Every structure is written in C-alpha cells, then in structure tokens.
Amino acid sequence: MSRQETQADLTAADILFVDDDPVIQKIYQDGLRRNGYGVRVAGDGMAALQAAKARIPDLMVLDLMMPRLNGADTLKFLRQQPALASVPVVILSNSYLHGLTSAAAQHGVERALLKVSCTPKALAGVIGEILDDRPAEERPPSLTSLPAPGVAAEILPKKSAETPSRRKPSRPLADCASLETHLLVKSQDPDESLAAEVANRSPRAEFLKAAPEHCETLQRLVCRCMETTSAAEKTVRLNELYVKVHFLTAMAGLAELPVIGQMSSALEALLFDIMNRSADYGPSVMASLGSAGAFLERLIEQAPLPERVRMSGRERVLVVDEDRLMNRLVVAALKQANLEAAGADHPLLALDWARQRRFDLVLLDVAMPDMDGFTFCEKLRQVSGYETTPVIYVTGHADFAMRQRSIRSGGNDLIAKPVLPGELAVKSVMHLLKARLSTS
Numbered sequence: 206m207s208r209q210e211t212q213a214d215l216t217a218a219d220i221l222f223v224d225d226d227p228v229i230q231k232i233y234q235d236g237l238r239r240n241g242y243g244v245r246v247a248g249d250g251m252a253a254l255q256a257a258k259a260r261i262p263d264l265m266v267l268d269l270m271m272p273r274l275n276g277a278d279t280l281k282f283l284r285q286q287p288a289l290a291s292v293p294v295v296i297l298s299n300s301y302l303h304g305l306t307s308a309a310a311q312h313g314v315e316r317a318l319l320k321v322s323c324t325p326k327a328l329a330g331v332i333g334e335i336l337d338d339r340p341a342e343e344r345p346p347s348l349t350s351l352p353a354p355g356v357a358a359e360i361l362p363k364k365s366a367e368t369p370s371r372r373k374p375s376r377p378l379a380d381c382a383s384l385e386t387h388l389l390v391k392s393q394d395p396d397e398s399l400a401a402e403v404a405n406r407s408p409r410a411e412f413l414k415a416a417p418e419h420c421e422t423l424q425r426l427v428c429r430c431m432e433t434t435s436a437a438e439k440t441v442r443l444n445e446l447y448v449k450v451h452f453l454t455a456m457a458g459l460a461e462l463p464v465i466g467q468m469s470s471a472l473e474a475l476l477f478d479i480m481n482r483s484a485d486y487g488p489s490v491m492a493s494l495g496s497a498g499a500f501l502e503r504l505i506e507q508a509p510l511p512e513r514v515r516m517s518g519r520e521r522v523l524v525v526d527e528d529r530l531m532n533r534l535v536v537a538a539l540k541q542a543n544l545e546a547a548g549a550d551h552p553l554l555a556l557d558w559a560r561q562r563r564f565d566l567v568l569l570d571v572a573m574p575d576m577d578g579f580t581f582c583e584k585l586r587q588v589s590g591y592e593t594t595p596v597i598y599v600t601g602h603a604d605f606a607m608r609q610r611s612i613r614s615g616g617n618d619l620i621a622k623p624v625l626p627g628e629l630a631v632k633s634v635m636h637l638l639k640a641r642l643s644t645s
Contacts, residue, residue, distance in 0.1 A: 217241055217242050217243040218241075218242050218243060218263040218264070218332075218336055219242075219243045219245065219260065219262045219263045219264075220237055220242045220243065220244045220245070220262060220263065220264050220265075220266060220332065221244075221245050221246075221247060221253060221256055221257060221262035221264070221265045221266070222234060222237070222244055222245070222246050222247070222265075222266045223246070223247045223248075223249075223250070223252075223253040223265065223266065223267045223268055223271070223276070223279070224246070224248070224268040224271070224297070224455075225248050225249055225268065225270075225271045225272055225448075225451070226448070226451060226452050226455065227248070228452060228456075229452065229455045229456075230246040230248070232325065232408075232459065233266070233325050233328065234246055235325070236324070236325020236326060236328070236329065237325055237328065237329055237332070239325075240325070240326070240329035240333075242329065242332065245260075245262070248271075249271045249272055249273045249274060250271055250273060250274025250275065250276065250278060250279030250282075251273050251274050253265070253267070253279055254274075254279065254282055254283065254286075257283065257286075257289050257292065258286070258288075258289070261288060261289060261292065262292060263292075263293075263336060264292065264293045264294070264295065264315075264332055264335060264336060265283070265292055265293070265294045265295070266294075266295045266296075266297065266328065266332075267279060267280060267294055267295070267296050267297065267309075268296075268297045268320075269296060269297065269298055269299065269306065269309060270299060270451065270473065270477050272444075276296055276297075276309055277308040277309040277312070280294060280296070280309050280312045280313075280314065281312050283312075284312045284313060293315045293335050293336070294313070294314045294315060295314065295315055295316045295317075295318060295328070295331060295332065295335070296309050296314050296316070296317050296318070297318055297319075297320045297323060298317045298318065298319060298320065299319075299320060299454070299470050299473055299474050299477075301470055301471050301473075301474035301541070301542045301543075301627070301630045301631075301634075315335050316331055316335070318331065319458075320454060320455050320458055320470070321454060321455075321457060321458040321463065321466035321467065321470055322458055322463075322466075323458060324458070324459055324461075325459075407460075408456060408459040408460040408461075409460040409461060409462065409509075411460075412456055412457070412459075412460040412462065412508070413460075413508060413509070416505050416506065416508060419453065419505050420502045420505050420506055422449060423446075423449060423450075423453075423498060423501065423502050423505070424498070424499075424502055426442070426445055426446040426449055426498075427446060427494070427495055427498035427499070429442045429445070429446075430442045430443055430446055430491070430494065430495075431491060431494075431495050440480070443476060443479060443480055444480065446476060446498075447473065447476040447477065447480065450469055450472050450473045450476060450501075451473055453465070453469040453501070453505075454466060454469040454470045454473050457469055462508055462509055462510075463515045464504055464508075464510045464514050464515045464638060465501070465504050465505060465508060465510075467515060467516055467634060467638065468497070468500065468501050468504055468634060468635065468638060469501055471497070471542070471627075471630050471631040471634040471635070472494075472497045472498065472501055472631055474627045474630060474631070475490075475493070475494060475497065475625070475627035475628060475630065475631040476494070476627075477627070478625050478626065478627030478628075479494070479625070479627070486625060487621065488621070489619075489620055489621035489624075489628070490625055490628050493620065493628045493631060493632055494631075496618075496632075496635065497631045497632070497635055500635050500638075500639070504638070510642070510645070511645045513641065513645055514638065514641045514642050514645050515638075515641070516634070516637055516638065516641070518543060519545065520544055520545065520565040520566065520637055521544075521545045521546075521547070521562070521563065521564045521565050521566075522539050522544050522545065522546040522547070522564060522565065522566045522567070522568060522633060523546075523547055523549065523555060523558060523559060523564040523566070523567045523568070524536050524539070524546055524547065524548040524549070524567075524568045525548075525549050525552060525555040525567065525568070525569045525570060525573070525578070525581065526548070526550065526568075526569075526570040526573075526599065527550050527551065527570065527572075527573045527574060528550075528570070529550050531570075531622070532548040532549075532550055533548065535548065535568060535599065535624070535629060536548040538624075538626035538629045538630065539568075539629060539630070539633060541626065541630075542626075542629070542630035542633065542634070544566075544633060547564075551573070551574065551575070552573050552574075552575060552576040552578075552580075552581045553575060553576065555581070556581070556584060556585065556588070559585060559588055559591060560588055563590060564594065565594065565595075565637060565640070566594065566595050566596075566597070566633055566636060566637055566640075567582075567585065567594060567595070567596045567597070568597050568599050568629075568633075569581060569582060569596055569597065569598050569599065569616070570598070570599060570600060571598055571600040572600070572601075578598055578600070578614075579614035579616075580614075582596050582614045582615045582616055583614055583615060585615075586615045593640065593643070594640070595617045595618075595636035595637065595639070595640050596615065596616045596617050596618075597616070597617060597618045597619065597620060597632055597633070597636060598616050598618070598619045598620070599619075599620045599622060599624060599629075600619065600620075600621065600622060601621065601622045617636055618632060618636060620632055
C-alpha cells in the first residue's frame with residue numbers, strides 16, 4: 206500500500222485524481238476522502254495511465270493542461286485500452302481552452318467542469334451523481350448546472366449505452382463546509398513534498414494572507430521570461446511561470462475569487478498556447494504576457510474585489526477587419542473564449558452596428574478601405590456610450606510609431622498579426638476587466 210492510500214481508500218469507490226500541481230492534488234484528495242471516496246493521485250498523463258493499468262479506478266478526474274501528455278491525449282490512450290475504455294472520466298477544463306475540451310469530449314467524458322469554480326465538495330457531488338444510483342432529485346447539484354460566475358460551463362453529452370459507467374452502491378455524502386479547510390505545510394518526510402492537513406483555515410483566508418508572496422513571485426517570474434534571450438532558458442522560464450499561474454487559477458477557484466480566476470485562467474491558456482507553439486510567438490505575444498502578468502498582480506493586490514467587477518459571460522466584442530478570413534478566425538477564437546463576437550468586414554458597416562447595439566470591446570484592423578482604423582476609432586469615440594469602450598488594434602504593424610498613433614487615436618492596446626488565440630483571449634479579458642474595475 207502506498208503512503209497516499211489508507212485502508213478506507215481500498216474499500217471506498219476508487220477515484221484517480223490527475224493534476225500536475227502537488228498542492229492542488231492534496232487539497233482535492235483530502236476533500237474527496239472526507240466525502241467518503243478513496244483517492245489516488247497522478248502528476249501527469251503518463252503517470253495516470255500507469256496508475257489506471259495497475260488498478261482500474263471507478264472514476265478518473267482529469268486536468269487538461271499537463272506536461273508530457275495533456276488531458277485530451279491521455280483520454281485518447283485510455284479509451285484505446287479495452288480494460289479502461291468504460292472508466293467514467295470527469296475533466297477539469299480551463300474555460301479558454303475550448304479546443305482542448307472538445308478534443309477530450311470526442312473520446313467520451315461524463316462531465317466537463319471549470320476549475321475556477323470546482324471546490325472539492327462540488328466535485329464530490331458530481332462524482333456522487335455519476336457513481337450513485339440515487340434518483341436525480343436526491344443527488345447533489347452538478348457544476349454543469351451551476352456554472353462559474355461570468356463563465357459558461359460546457360455541458361457535454363453523456364456516454365452512450367455502449368460504454369456504461371462502472372457504478373457503486375449509493376452512499377450519503379459527508380456534511381462539510383462549502384469551502385474546504387486546508388493549510389498545506391512541508392513534510393518532514395524527505396520522500397514526500399506535502400504534509401498533513403492543518404484545519405481551521407479556509408482557502409480564501411490563506412490566499413489573501415499569501416497575496417504579497419503571490420505578487421512577488423508572479424512579478425519575478427514574468428520579469429525572468431521577459432528578460433531571457435536564450436531560447437532554451439526561455440522555455441524553462443515560461444514553464445516556471447505556467448506552473449505558478451496554473452496554481453493561482455485553481456486556488457482562486459477554491460477561494461471563490463472569480464475575478465482573479467478569470468484573469469489567471471486566460472493567462473494560463475496563453476502560456477499553454479506559447480509552450481505548444483514555441484516557434485510561432487514573437488515580441489507582441491511576450492508584450493501581452495508581460496501586461497497580463499502585471500494586471501493579474503494588480504488584481505491579487507486588490508483582492509477581494511467587488512462582485513460587479515467580474516465578467517458576466519455576456520460581453521459582446523465587435524471585430525472590424527476587411528480580411529474576411531482573418532475576421533472569421535478572430536471571431537472564432539473569441540467565441541472559444543466564451544465571448545459573444547460579431548465580425549464586420551467594412552468600417553462603415555461596423556459603425557452602423559455600434560450605433561444600433563452596445564459592444565463591450567472592439568478589435569480593430571488599421572488598413573481598411575474608405576476609412577482606416579485610426580479614423581474609425583476617433584469616430585467611434587463620438588458615438589454615445591463608446592467614450593471609454595476598450596479598443597484593441599489587431600494589425601500587421603507593431604512598431605513603436607504605430608503604438609504611439611494607436612494611443613493618440615483613442616485606442617487602448619495593440620496586437621500584432623499573426624495572432625495566437627491565447628493572446629486574443631488574454632488581452633480581451635484583461636481590458637474587459639479593466640473597464641469594469643474603472644467603473645466599480
């Protein structure tokens with residue numbers, strides 16, 4: 206028996222929890238155990254497949270963004286193993302990784318949950334709903350019916366009758382607080398990185414108490430990424446920053462700090478995008494990374510923020526670009542980031558739309574027929590309600606002179622083409638939150 210397994214674990218429903226952050230592993234492991242489940246943990250996809258082959262779990266909880274083998278690929282390999290093909294899987298999804306979530310769904314999952322709103326108690330409720338035979342009205346609520354504030358949860362289809370779930374007899378869930386109580390300390394055992402739980406401290410209290418340390422670490426890691434010129438060293442620095450932001454995303458969800466969760470999950474998705482396209486990013490992406498990191502630091506410093514600052518999930522984005530292909534690509538990327546987006550291929554049409562309905566953000570090309578982007582922005586500022594609406598230029602020109610002119614014309618930011626979906630998402634979320642913060 207391993208050190209992470211108790212005798213109770215061997216008699217309860219066996220849950221395999223897969224996440225690459227050891228602190229997150231420990232929090233969910235303790236929370237699920239208090240709700241009557243046996244829990245094993247794995248730190249990446251390869252370790253998860255090995256653990257599943259060693260002992261078939263009753264259910265697997267799978268993070269999507271992991272090193273070596275991401276969650277979607279892990280699930281693909283899992284379904285190729287006859288003995289593991291019918292294991293129920295719950296994925297933990299970043300709301301800005303729609304493509305990865307969809308890829309995982311193609312291989313059969315029970316639910317897709319947003320990590321920024323998934324506490325151990327809520328996860329236990331979803332597991333109980335999947336494994337128990339209780340009538341629906343007696344089951345705990347599922348996160349698919351309780352989406353994260355400001356972010357729509359993705360509801361995925363149930364598995365077909367051809368791949369039935371392994372089920373356990375029903376059992377009552379343990380009665381515990383909505384916020385699990387955890388304080389993780391270093392173990393004196395040299396073979397383990399974490400020690401036992403220390404009670405009477407909530408994730409929110411711990412997050413706010415550690416806020417100065419989080420800010421200092423975030424600032425240091427972002428600066429290292431920006432200052433490094435060696436490609437090999439930059440990869441290492443980006444991974445270090447990713448690990449920290451990945452942790453902040455999960456902890457913000459556990460601490461019920463949705464604004465921080467929204468921004469950190471967008472930044473996490475950008476870092477994941479960068480690390481998987483190492484040859485495709487340039488100065489614009491790194492500039493976006495730096496500004497997003499600085500803004501996340503600002504949000505942590507000001508936490509907890511008023512509820513009205515968080516995004517509602519109904520924000521509208523107007524995309525103006527005469528290149529119809531680019532227009533469609535940008536609109537698709539924004540929709541995958543759970544933003545309502547509409548694309549206009551002519552500036553005069555876009556101005557008509559702006560007068561007819563309210564948009565919360567405008568993404569704007571510079572070189573367009575009849576009216577360039579700078580003139581469009583100046584005219585947009587004259588439309589009632591658009592005096593302070595964030596405007597981001599998306600252009601093939603990203604030199605210093607262009608940035609100066611974009612600011613003089615009333616723009617807020619600039620992204621250089623070709624763009625990464627993660628860069629579009631993080632800049633859009635950042636400016637939408639900035640706008641809400643300025644009016645709170």
